[in-house]
Amino acid sequence: MATTLGELERSVMEFLWASDEAMTAYDLRDRLAAAEVDRSPAITTVLTVLSRLENKGFVQRQRTSRPHLYRAQASREDHMAELMHEVLGSATNRSAVLERFVGQVSEREAALLRELLESRSHR
Amino acid sequence: MATTLGELERSVMEFLWASDEAMTAYDLRDRLAAAEVDRSPAITTVLTVLSRLENKGFVQRQRTSRPHLYRAQASREDHMAELMHEVLGSATNRSAVLERFVGQVSEREAALLRELLESRSHR
DNA sequence: AGCGGGCTTCTACGTTTCGTAGAAATGATT
């Protein structure tokens, strides 16, 4: 469950997260070729990676149209929040972790956190 | 930098994090043998893992006394808070991540966070 | 219905990381 992403897997997810629309493997291959200077994976490579990401639950595939369509299962933000909770959840001393976490955020973000906690409290 | 730990590496770190004192590889081997039912690694295995952890910056080694002494570089809590910051730092939309993060914590922890942010503000 | 070509799945190999530990080197102690 504490799945980690490889480098190409991560790049693919970045594109899927950045796009509201579902994409085809061909779209992704082209984006990858354009973005990564030294790398331009074959279409089969992209499809393999997409299958793996599907198995890991990161990607949802639509088999209805013929070049299959892929989309991120959760938003990038959801995923990251989930990761943070995963870390926190594995701690024995959660308050100590939170204490250090809060101690290190910028004042700007501290203010944001206060706001978020405020609006959360009367709901 | 975003280093991930293997299973044995993690077990070793657990013991080091749990102990205030520095430990020898022999100590660790014994603890591992006692804790893990099916596993009891050779001393060389433990030493290999400790070297790798040292290279990764998780462990600090004292070569002064002859059975070398090992200690965790950072506390478990520091490490976890750091991990959380690492995740957050890699986000393009930090506030969106924080929003989801805060939205999912328990009321108890929300209260704790409010406190921490409070005491932080008049530091 | 058969065929051809795009699309997908299967299979496979190289690399890296980690668990594992013997062999070799080092160094202290008598």
Next chain:
DNA sequence: AATCATTTCTACGAAACGTAGAAGCCCGCT
């Protein structure tokens, strides 16, 4: 110097990932 504890070197198997060719599948066209 010889011996024994300790450390370092070297190596191999397994799993995850990047990589992509080979084989199979599906659909429109004639």
